[in-house]
Amino acid sequence: MNSQVPLIYLVRHGETAWTISGQHTGLTDLPLTPLGERLKGLSFDAVFASPLQRALRTCELAGFGTGVQIDRDLVEWDYGVYEGKTTDEIRRERPCWDLFLDGCPHGESVSTVSTRADGVIRRLRGINGSTLLFSSGHFLRVLAVRWLGLHAAAGRYLLLGTGALSILGYEHDLQNPVIHLWNDRYR
Helix, strand or coil, X not given: CCCCCCCXXXXXCCCEHHHHHCECCCCXXXXXXXXXXXXXXXXXXXXXXXXXXXXXXXXXXXXXXXXXXXXXXXXXXXXXXXXXXXXXXXXXXXXXXXXXXXXXXXXXXXXXXXXXHHHHHHHHHCCCCCEEEEECHHHHHHHHHHHCCCCHHXXXXXXXXXXXXXXXXXXXXXXXXXXXXXXXXXX
16 A cells, blocks of 8 residues: 555444434434444544534544534435335335435435535545545445446445445555445444
């Protein structure tokens, strides 16, 4: 790994009651269940978090609550009428539904989430140093595939557990974006 290129650390927020039950948690602002620390001893040139409490609390628990910049673009996918429903419940009404292909009625489309992720990536590529982001699972999956230049639908192939650490970066130079680490969990 070349130490001359910046790294972007992604942290999916910690566990909530709805992640345990499998309910889609987009904009519903739920608290975390109890968690441990993970990033102690690391330093970053910039730290960003979704404004939702599950991301901000994870940021605090990780020791980065001071100086964090709130970024509205890091919020989870807006699930619209699917907010609070499990995938099984949604598929009873719409059997072939796939979030990464279909988006959500009265919520966000795949294109809208992809555009948000692209904006975050443009800002990240303007930072000359390591960055730490706290966000949610489906949005981070789209961010990772867009980092690689893939269509947002490819996010369906990246599983991301609660409290997971992932690292985006480059191989050799800034023209070769890669995933250095994905879905690393200590549980």
